[in-house]
Amino acid sequence: MSKKRKGSEITQGDGGKARKLRIDQDEQNDTASSSHGDDSPQPIQGDEEARGQPPAWADSRHSLCSALPWFRSVQGGSYQSNKLCYGFLLDRDGGPLDYIDDEIVITRVGGDCKLDADGNLKQHKNQDESTRVVESLRESWMCLQAGCERFWTLKSGSTPSNLAYNAVFLDSREKSDDQIQPKFSLVPNLLADLSEYPDTSTHRVAWRGVVCPKCDKCISRTRWNRWVCNDPSDNNNNNNNSQNPGTCQWAMTMSMPVFSIRSVLADHExxxxxxxIRTDKDALIQPKCFFTKPYQIVTYDLGDIGKIVHFSANRSTLKRLNGPNELFKRLQEVDLGLRRYPVKGQSADEMLTAHFAVNFGMPYKYVISVDSKGFDEAPAEIMYALGRLDWATKKAVGTEARESNELLAVGYFEDMSMGFHDDGEDSLGPSIATLSLGSQATMRFRLKKKYYNGSAANNAVLPGCEFFEERQKLKEENDNGKLDDDEYSIRCMKLTNQVTRREARDLITLDLHHGDMVVMNGSLLQKYYEHSVTSEGKLRYALTARHVLEEKLTVEERANGRYQFTEDQIYDGE
Structure with a gap:
């Protein structure tokens, strides 16, 4: 809604009646705005149609935040840094005294709202004066210290009620200062920079969004090597954009050079x-290390829960025919179909994964739903990787190892990652194996929150839980009959109530280098623990193989997991 102002009048629409700003005689010297009654956010309404075209627009918050550097707030209406507000989002809801004209915007500070039973946004509590959003906007004409007796009172001593904006205040302007300039362009031209510098194709700035040069829409980079405005494939991925598909089909493909393995590694050798390896003599899980000619093998044994086996390849193994060095180069030269997907469980303004992915073989759905192709569509590089992962699984697990029938390929640009998660879906077998190619990464394991604090431990005392030694002693007393079950539960809950840390500390940390493989074995390992991966360079691939239980799938889906290795795709461990 746009309101045009002239002098002390507000004209609403070309055909609307002009109305005078009401100025109370007793309060006309108080340049203040106020509300009365319920100040919860209200839908912004108006009779006037929008005029003109915005310099940039978006149909999702994620696309907006991705493309415009002056608004990166994925939640909340204000984006600020170092007590300076860079951008403010006026969405569907506003305060009862919001004021907007061609030059002025007056609105409430967002936040601290909740949906009521009818789905309406209601003010839950006032913003605290110490919050960053208030500090960045605070320039007031009345006391805002909540503990002060003059809090929210006018010069006359009265509490604001039934006020209108003073016309003198609305007409006032500070003298412009040419030395004060915005930090960012209103609509940055990132495309021109990236076209000129193709060697930045995987840098952090390159996987941000852009503004479409044809229709001015903010576009997230969902494809591995290009941006697409109104990507038609979004219709198949439950993307909110598909609800209102646009007509603009502008696309730009990045010229992506093939990086050598040397250029993406920080290692001296x-x-x-x-x-x-990372060791701590006081750690509950002590690694056991031994060497073969091609690999250094480190095992972290968690007893009945499972184990983690880390294979680190030497130089000759990396350089072998169809080995990690060749696979890294060739994966850059083939079109795997990698893309970013919406994350489940988020708000309507959905977030995208901070990595690119595509699935081969049996369908596999974790926190996101990924496009899946049969192994008959997989390039040879995927099958060579699968052969290595099958070997590593058999080496780590032994005769109980199941043949992999699914492989998830994930691509990481600079600063990309995969947050804490588990691979504990009931459709999976107990073993998961992953191959890392390219830049170094860090893989972390920790207890899930409910097991870390003991609130859902089911009498299990798990490595990495808070008060481990105390819980272990209580468990022994319960097993020996010194504590009955009720008393044992009471004492365990007392320990749980003393936990102050929100998340568990890392139990095991692995440094993943180019060519390394990790095998996780044990369904309880996925039940109790979660893991994350953070890439530390400008390009990395992670290829992860699993066994998907066929009884959970249709006949057509099972066919996608069928394959036959060629002789050179069977890895011999050298």
């Missing part, structure tokens, strides 16, 4: 014979 590639594929050293022996690597240092």
């Amino acid at each position: 590639i594929g050293v014979t022996k690597r240092g």
